Amino acid sequence: MTEKVKIVTLGCEKNMVDSEIMSGLIDQRGYSLVEQAEEATVIIVNTCGFIDAAKEESVNTILDLAELKETGKLKALIVSGCLTQRYKQTLMEEMPEIDGIVGTGDFYNINQIVDEALGGKKPAFVGNPVFNYEEILPRKLSTEKYTTYVKIAEGCDNNCTFCSIPIMRGAFRSRSIESVIAEVTALAAQGVKEISLIAQDSTNYGTDLYDGEYKLAELINKVSEVPGIEWVRLHYAYPGFFTDELIEMMASNPKVCKYIDMPLQHSEDTVLKRMRRPGRNRDTRELIAKIRSRIPGVALRTSLIVGFPGETEEDFERLCDFVREIKFDRLGVFTYSKEDDTPASRLPNQIDEEVKEWRANTLMEIQRQVSNENNGKYVGQVLDVLIESYDGRSDVFVGRSQYDAPEIDGDVYVSNCKVDIGEIIPVRITHAYEYDMSGEGVL
Numbered sequence: 001m002t003e004k005v006k007i008v009t010l011g012c013e014k015n016m017v018d019s020e021i022m023s024g025l026i027d028q029r030g031y032s033l034v035e036q037a038e039e040a041t042v043i044i045v046n047t048c049g050f051i052d053a054a055k056e057e058s059v060n061t062i063l064d065l066a067e068l069k070e071t072g073k074l075k076a077l078i079v080s081g082c083l084t085q086r087y088k089q090t091l092m093e094e095m096p097e098i099d100g101i102v103g104t105g106d107f108y109n110i111n112q113i114v115d116e117a118l119g120g121k122k123p124a125f126v127g128n129p130v131f132n133y134e135e136i137l138p139r140k141l142s143t144e145k146y147t148t149y150v151k152i153a154e155g156c157d158n159n160c161t162f163c164s165i166p167i168m169r170g171a172f173r174s175r176s177i178e179s180v181i182a183e184v185t186a187l188a189a190q191g192v193k194e195i196s197l198i199a200q201d202s203t204n205y206g207t208d209l210y211d212g213e214y215k216l217a218e219l220i221n222k223v224s225e226v227p228g229i230e231w232v233r234l235h236y237a238y239p240g241f242f243t244d245e246l247i248e249m250m251a252s253n254p255k256v257c258k259y260i261d262m263p264l265q266h267s268e269d270t271v272l273k274r275m276r277r278p279g280r281n282r283d284t285r286e287l288i289a290k291i292r293s294r295i296p297g298v299a300l301r302t303s304l305i306v307g308f309p310g311e312t313e314e315d316f317e318r319l320c321d322f323v324r325e326i327k328f329d330r331l332g333v334f335t336y337s338k339e340d341d342t343p344a345s346r347l348p349n350q351i352d353e354e355v356k357e358w359r360a361n362t363l364m365e366i367q368r369q370v371s372n373e374n375n376g377k378y379v380g381q382v383l384d385v386l387i388e389s390y391d392g393r394s395d396v397f398v399g400r401s402q403y404d405a406p407e408i409d410g411d412v413y414v415s416n417c418k419v420d421i422g423e424i425i426p427v428r429i430t431h432a433y434e435y436d437m438s439g440e441g442v443l
Contacts, residue, residue: 003031003118004073006040008065009142010058011048013149013198013235015081016142019046022080022110024138029111033140037065042076042114047083049168052337058083059095066097076100076117080107082168086340088126101126104169108137139183144388145191146422147406149235152180152219153199158238160265161276161343162308162336165200172201174209177219181226188228193422194386195223196233196405203241214241217249224255230424231386231402235261239287240278251295257402258295261330263303267322268315271308274347281322288326299403301330306363307356308336309347316359323366329374330409331367333360368434375410375432382442385412385427387419396438399427410435417441 005026009019022044023033034040043065047058058081068074078100084091085103092101100117102110103126116123141148155170156163184195197220199205206215216234224232232255239262250256266272269280279287291298304323306316323331335356338345378401385399388406397414404410413436414427429439 003041004034005031005042006034006037007044009046020139021137023140038072041073044078047081049083049086085168147194149196149198152197156200164339174206184226188226194231198235201238203237214243217246233257237262247294258298261301265305267319299329303332305334306359307351310349327370333363335360372434378429382426382428386424413438
């Protein structure tokens with residue numbers, strides 16, 4: 001009997017790419033990939049272990065799916081990803097429900113792991129997280145075929161005091177330009193139009209491969225030249241390495257989305273120093289001003305952490321003022337999570353959870369008002385919108401502008417048009433809301 005495999009992906013887009021490669025390998029093996037966990041004889045849970053909430057979700061998902069050994073057809077439950085890379089021994093000792101585990105640097109062995117688990121062994125492939133995607137492995141897309149993510153690097157060398165990524169993903173490792181372009185070319189041949197480039201630290205791309213040279217601008221230009229690619233989007237741009245060359249390229253290349261995802265984490269120097277982040281408040285302000293002056297209409301997304309050890313009321317109030325002043329187009333707020341084996345977990349003046357939650361809610365309320373104001377500037381403008389779905393009840397299409405990343409930011413609701421899913425069409429914006437917009441197709 002052909003085994004039926006279900007892959008459950010938790011966490012970030014980088015995990016999603018790993019899952020898609022595992023799907024491609026499993027498909028090559030001749031096993032059947034299924035959508036419903038209840039139908040699966042093998043389930044792979046690709047976990048996240050970044051913060052406590054993600055770890056809890058991963059553990060709960062594993063336990064819930066393990067019940068299918070009694071109520072469904074499940075024969076083998078395999079766990080992969082960041083949680084296994086970080087907690088191999090604990091998982092194997094405390095969760096007998098698991099039949100095999102694989103770390104972040106070994107998932108290309110997934111077929112062997114599946115076979116051994118089905119054979120009654122308890123395989124554990126968790127070595128150093130050094131996989132770097134130089135080879136083009138088979139990849140079976142889980143997203144709609146017109147948009148997807150491409151990893152350009154793995155790991156991180158920045159060693160921020162709150163972050164466990166170097167523990168789980170290893171040191172920073174760029175893919176070669178040729179490797180990335182080969183993958184993008186293959187994806188374009190499948191109908192992909194939008195490529196979102198991701199790395200934990202994308203602006204440092206190439207420095208480890210090309211004699212210390214920053215190569216992100218060159219890479220993005222070459223991705224944009226691949227036939228069939230219409231939008232190129234950049235994620236996780238570390239502020240310390242944002243070069244003038246990158247700014248000029250984003251301003252001049254019409255296929256590059258005027259959208260920058262640049263996690264800043266905080267605004268105040270005292271907090272940034274304890275976080276071991278590069279630059280200070282003045283540097284951030286100068287960089288944002290430069291980006292906005294040279295890339296007209298650019299949308300800036302950032303993420304901020306509240307409740308970091310030692311963050312005072314004054315620090316938080318200044319952070320609020322910073323958000324009001326800068327008026328980020330998109331903003332995510334996280335409460336500080338005390339992570340094992342990170343320097344920040346040993347800092348004094350840890351902050352109560354209730355205080356963290358209150359600060360996060362306060363900051364998001366400020367951003368809600370900022371976002372409503374920012375979106376208002378698009379009313380009357382014509383924006384290109386990538387159509388992603390159709391709502392038959394309301395007779396409207398739903399899509400995104402270049403200023404909104406897939407499944408992260410807002411939507412544009414489009415009436416007065418008949419188009420195919422995956423098309424990019426001009427839309428005149430008629431209404432703006434806190435996070436979404438609506439308009440009419442201009443055809």
